[in-house]
Amino acid sequence: MKTLKPFFIMLLFIAIANQLSAHAVWIETAANGKIGQAQDVKVYFGEYGQGERDKVEKWYSDLKDLTLWLVGPDGTKTQLPTTIGENASQASFTPQKDGIYSLQISHKSKDLHEGTQYEFLASSHVFVGKTSSQIDPASSNNELQVFPLKGTSWKAGTAVKVKVLHQKNAKAGSTVQVFSPSGWSRELTTAEDGTVSFIPLWPGKYVLEASNFSKDPGEANGNQYKALWQGSTYSFEVKK
Known part of the structure; x- marks a missing residue:
């Protein structure tokens, strides 16, 4: 039995690692906003494709202390105060001008797992009034980004x-997971230019997820890590 104990411990570590890489942080907010009207924002941790939104008390490490940033149409970056609910970190902001507002999260967890640093990234956009149809990736400082290329709205049945x-460069061969509000999901691989296409079949909120794993050592939160796992999400609304 003694020889089996290390084996079961190893399986436990693998299970924990798989659970963390399957879990993600994502942002939910209405796709369109209005000048002078408060825009509610919620941040979740769990598995969107399974309809799982974990209670905050079960969030990994210090995720509940994540920082939510708002980048306005003029490039002004503001930290949004958050409050903790039962299963979400909540915030709000009030648009003061037309344009595209970017919501962003980049959080390296306080705790390492087997020497691996986990970084949870998320973004979403709010479109107010007349805006450009092109999302500007330069508005985000997130090292890993996944996002729709064009459009202030997307329709079911349209690619x-x-x-x-x-690091601002197209990531070829990257796996992109697409999660729909119906529970349907799909796994795709980006081309040389870092792009991939899919057709949403149902209206509702979709979540995109991309990940990156690096064995380059580094330092974060005073910890020296041997490897870095990054998971990045983007949520957007598909209409009928």
Whole structure:
């Protein structure tokens, strides 16, 4: 039995690692906003494709202390105060001008797992009034980004082109997971230019997820890590 104990411990570590990489942080907010009207924002941790939104008390490490940033149409970056609910970190902001507002999260967890640093990234956009149909990736400082290339709205049955950037460069061969509100999901691989397309079949909120794993050592939160796992999400609304 003694020889089996290390084996079961190893399986436990693998299970924990798989659970963390399957889980993600994502942002939910209405796709369109109005000047002078408060825009509610919620941040979840769990598995969107399974309809699982974990209670905050079960969030990994210090995720509940994540920072939510708002980048306005003029490039002004503001930290949004958050409050903790039962299963979400909540915030709000009030648009003061037309344009595209970017919501962003980049959080490196306080705790390492087997020497691996986990970084949870998320973004979403709010479109107010007349805006450009092109999302500007330069508005985000997130090292890993996944986002739809064009459009302030997307329709069911119409192809959506998605791009993945890592350190501002197109990431070829990256796996993109697409989760729909119906529970349908699909796994796609980006082309040389970092893009991939899919057709949303149902209206509702979709979540895109891309990940990156690096064995380059580094330092975060005072910890020296041997490897870095990054998971990045983007949520957007598909209409009928």
